Amino acid sequence: MSKYEAVIGLEVHVELKTNTKLYCGCSTAFGKEPNTQVCPVCLGLPGSTGVLNRKAVELATKAGLALNCEIETYTWFDRKNYYYPDLPKGYQISQVFRPIAHNGYLDIEVDGRNKRIHIRRAHLEEDPGKLTHSGSSITTSHSSCVDYNRSGIPLIEIVSEPEISSGAEAKAYLEKLKAILEYAGVSDVKMEQGSLRCDANVSVRPLGTSTLGTKTEIKNMNSFRAVERAIEYEIERQIEVLEDGGEIIQETRGWDENKGITVAMRNKENPDYRCFMDQEIAHIELTPEWIEGVRATLPELPDARRKRLIEEHGLPAYDAEIITSSLDLAEFFDAVYAEFPDAKTISNWIMGELLRLLNARNMELFEAKVTPKYFAKLLELIKKGTISNKIGKEVFEQMFETGQDPERIVKDKGLVQISDEGQLASILTEVIAKNPKSVADFQSGKEQALGFLVGQVMKATKGQANPGLVNSMLRKMLSQNNSG
Amino acid sequence: MELTSLPIHQLHDLMVKKEISCLELTRAYLDRISQIEERIKAFLTVTAEEALEQARKIDEQRARGEKLSPLAGIPVAVKDDICTAGIKTTCASKILYNYIPPVDATVVKKLKEAGSIIVGKSNMDEFSMGSSTENSAFYPTRNPFDYDRAPGGSSGGSAAAVAAGEAAFALGSDTGGGIRQPAAFCGVIGLKPTYGRVSRSGLISHASSLDQIGPFTSDVRDLAQILNVICGPDSQDSISAQVDVPDFTQSLTVDIKGLRIGLPREYFGVGLDSRIRAQIQEAAYKLEELGAICEEVSLPHTEYAVTAHYIISCAEASSNLARYDGVRYGLRVDTEDVLSMFKKTRAQGFGSEVKRRIMLGTLNLSAFYYDTYYSEALKVRTLNRHDFARAFEKYDCLLTPASLTTAFKLGEKAEDPLAMYQSNVCTLPANLAGLPAMSLPFGTIEGMPVGLQLIARHFDEETLLKVGYALEQINFS
Numbered sequence A: 001m002s003k004y005e006a007v008i009g010l011e012v013h014v015e016l017k018t019n020t021k022l023y024c025g026c027s028t029a030f031g032k033e034p035n036t037q038v039c040p041v042c043l044g045l046p047g048s049t050g051v052l053n054r055k056a057v058e059l060a061t062k063a064g065l066a067l068n069c070e071i072e073t074y075t076w077f078d079r080k081n082y083y084y085p086d087l088p089k090g091y092q093i094s095q096v097f098r099p100i101a102h103n104g105y106l107d108i109e110v111d112g113r114n115k116r117i118h119i120r121r122a123h124l125e126e127d128p129g130k131l132t133h134s135g136s137s138i139t140t141s142h143s144s145c146v147d148y149n150r151s152g153i154p155l156i157e158i159v160s161e162p163e164i165s166s167g168a169e170a171k172a173y174l175e176k177l178k179a180i181l182e183y184a185g186v187s188d189v190k191m192e193q194g195s196l197r198c199d200a201n202v203s204v205r206p207l208g209t210s211t212l213g214t215k216t217e218i219k220n221m222n223s224f225r226a227v228e229r230a231i232e233y234e235i236e237r238q239i240e241v242l243e244d245g246g247e248i249i250q251e252t253r254g255w256d257e258n259k260g261i262t263v264a265m266r267n268k269e270n271p272d273y274r275c276f277m278d279q280e281i282a283h284i285e286l287t288p289e290w291i292e293g294v295r296a297t298l299p300e301l302p303d304a305r306r307k308r309l310i311e312e313h314g315l316p317a318y319d320a321e322i323i324t325s326s327l328d329l330a331e332f333f334d335a336v337y338a339e340f341p342d343a344k345t346i347s348n349w350i351m352g353e354l355l356r357l358l359n360a361r362n363m364e365l366f367e368a369k370v371t372p373k374y375f376a377k378l379l380e381l382i383k384k385g386t387i388s389n390k391i392g393k394e395v396f397e398q399m400f401e402t403g404q405d406p407e408r409i410v411k412d413k414g415l416v417q418i419s420d421e422g423q424l425a426s427i428l429t430e431v432i433a434k435n436p437k438s439v440a441d442f443q444s445g446k447e448q449a450l451g452f453l454v455g456q457v458m459k460a461t462k463g464q465a466n467p468g469l470v471n472s473m474l475r476k477m478l479s480q481n482n483s484g
Numbered sequence B: 001m002e003l004t005s006l007p008i009h010q011l012h013d014l015m016v017k018k019e020i021s022c023l024e025l026t027r028a029y030l031d032r033i034s035q036i037e038e039r040i041k042a043f044l045t046v047t048a049e050e051a052l053e054q055a056r057k058i059d060e061q062r063a064r065g066e067k068l069s070p071l072a073g074i075p076v077a078v079k080d081d082i083c084t085a086g087i088k089t090t091c092a093s094k095i096l097y098n099y100i101p102p103v104d105a106t107v108v109k110k111l112k113e114a115g116s117i118i119v120g121k122s123n124m125d126e127f128s129m130g131s132s133t134e135n136s137a138f139y140p141t142r143n144p145f146d147y148d149r150a151p152g153g154s155s156g157g158s159a160a161a162v163a164a165g166e167a168a169f170a171l172g173s174d175t176g177g178g179i180r181q182p183a184a185f186c187g188v189i190g191l192k193p194t195y196g197r198v199s200r201s202g203l204i205s206h207a208s209s210l211d212q213i214g215p216f217t218s219d220v221r222d223l224a225q226i227l228n229v230i231c232g233p234d235s236q237d238s239i240s241a242q243v244d245v246p247d248f249t250q251s252l253t254v255d256i257k258g259l260r261i262g263l264p265r266e267y268f269g270v271g272l273d274s275r276i277r278a279q280i281q282e283a284a285y286k287l288e289e290l291g292a293i294c295e296e297v298s299l300p301h302t303e304y305a306v307t308a309h310y311i312i313s314c315a316e317a318s319s320n321l322a323r324y325d326g327v328r329y330g331l332r333v334d335t336e337d338v339l340s341m342f343k344k345t346r347a348q349g350f351g352s353e354v355k356r357r358i359m360l361g362t363l364n365l366s367a368f369y370y371d372t373y374y375s376e377a378l379k380v381r382t383l384n385r386h387d388f389a390r391a392f393e394k395y396d397c398l399l400t401p402a403s404l405t406t407a408f409k410l411g412e413k414a415e416d417p418l419a420m421y422q423s424n425v426c427t428l429p430a431n432l433a434g435l436p437a438m439s440l441p442f443g444t445i446e447g448m449p450v451g452l453q454l455i456a457r458h459f460d461e462e463t464l465l466k467v468g469y470a471l472e473q474i475n476f477s
């Protein structure tokens, strides 16, 4: 048992799903030619004046509500002043003094324990541009290029209270946050496209004490798994420093994914952003009625959906958790259930086959070709005994790749299960004749021998024999043999 | 009479009657510019070719029998902090010495739609930081009444251009008096509309919560015509006010009977040239003769306005001017690394007054001083607003001097930034409160014009025009 406990707070930047930027009409589409989605406003040209995107305010409100926050009815933008080439105005427009949402929470579950993590605040701000260096950093490069396509893209920054205690909890928090924002339709929450980014503030303190230790800020984590690993590493590192009688330096550290360590980044002095109220963007006034209108558009959120799967469909908590962890998957489940109302079977197949193939191919659900309708049809074919469970898996792989109707795959490949006793009897007779030792073993009481014989029948029929039927026919024939 | 000394409405009549063509008019102004500009230096860029081309287009419209709008074919000077597409817009700063905006400011768009002919971009104090136009990075402008004197600032080029007949009217910007003080020094009319009344889109920011574009003219009727064109909400500027624009020419009446005019005593204290005081009192008597009621009033927090204004404007400027870093446009001093590029570009690109204010503004906003300076200044600003609000419960309009002195000599205050700032003591309270205010010439002292200032309630430019029109009639009678 460690003598220390970790205190972790996460700052998560999430790109809002708007068509246009926060203060101008430029497109937010990802992956376009550099500097093709820019205008005087997002380039910060002299004299340009921005106008607030209403949709961004709506989505930020929605995010706040989904995270159980209070929404401000009167707020505004502030400027964070600092120099960097990706920042075209020399300041970032953000909400420093009065965030649009504050005082919320989300619930996580780690190792069967529930925990509520509070959300201190969620505020609107603009993204800067993107720098590409000829070398490894701006200080060591011969030249750097700036792409302002990202400049002005609307973000919300969601700041948790420092109530997270481990890497696993941090990962669970991020997964839950991602699911909530995805369900709410606020963001695409794709870490690989930069629409979700996470920094972690980590400190440790001796168990049983209440003063906070000196914290470090961890950056450059590119996946939830990386966040978990980086935090675990940093906790260990800090404990080691303290155990050796050292002191933690308040600094920013970068996560090195390959080496699996955090490294102190070039030590910037604690910057004074000289924040003050922006005077160029109109203030935001929201009426309680409008806020309630936004609340009314919130769909069923992950926790409610999870509860429904458990209470109404009788799914185990574990299954429900996995299925509701992504909106796509939960929607897929519901669509299959509409045609094939056997929740546990669906869940087994989703968790067993569907997720296995998605993980193996490193794919997202929307990229797979299989439809809920055919998925249900496949389960129906198995239930009716038209095909065996084992053949079903084979059929599913093909459906996954091609999107074909399982009935057609079964027909084309001649995979229909053999349940004709006459047809099976001759095969069984042959297998019994070829395996006298196993027959003798079974008859002398070794039950496992029957399994071997069933396997031989399945092999001989290329898996098409109805295994249940084969099993009972074999028992019958062997007991007859014995007595005869 | 020279064409270049006629008011806009007369020029309009001459064009409508086909006594002159727009081309002739434009040539007359361009001739006047080439004749006198060397001495005045009102312009940073003269756009003669573009102006003549525009003039030909207006003449074609006239030839087709199209109706001319009141500003069609009228030559205008535009201050060099207002963006003009395809025409250099420098803010009189080295850091923007080569900057060509891709789009017109909203006001420029509106003037172009009205058919006005832009003859050039007028000189100014760099980024509007100054009160004499001596802070232009390129050259100072001279007062047309006395070449040894300053035209005022920051919009000194615009004021001088109108006073010298180099443009029939001009646009300037006013952050603390940038329109009204030079108007007073150069003997022309200058109006700072209510904050938000004219779109700020395309105005290069100095201090965003104080900046306002406004016109310079030679008479009140012209002023009304221009306000009709440039005022109004703008979807590009979210701060622009969603307030209907009246027909301002309806305010041109001497009927001011019963109008209550307050004379705030704090504007008539130490430092005011006694001869200016006498002139303003004279104006008050004349207004009373027309039936107005003039009384003394107090705006008790006026003495703190200069300091508050200085703190706020420097703070906002330090942020607004951060974008000039050499990365995207304007001056870039190439060095080995990006940080020293920022530093050297800004060190070479900005003049000393701009640097002084950026440093002060940076200090005012710093975590350590924010509460001491910036927060306190915002409180004073609120008190200042309340002073005005209280006064406007009783009075329709306030009458003050526009400046404590007539135009000072070039170089007289150039080395004393505080004295220079103090010269806006009469004008900057209206910026803090966002009120419309106007400077109007009223007599002269030793040949130099005296300016009086009228301040009205938010969005009540009409009262300014009304009182201004009455004073103008008195002046001429």
Ligand SMILES: [Zn+2]
Pocket: A021, A024, A025, A026, A037, A038, A039, A040, A041, A042, A043, A152
């Ligand atoms: Zn843009």
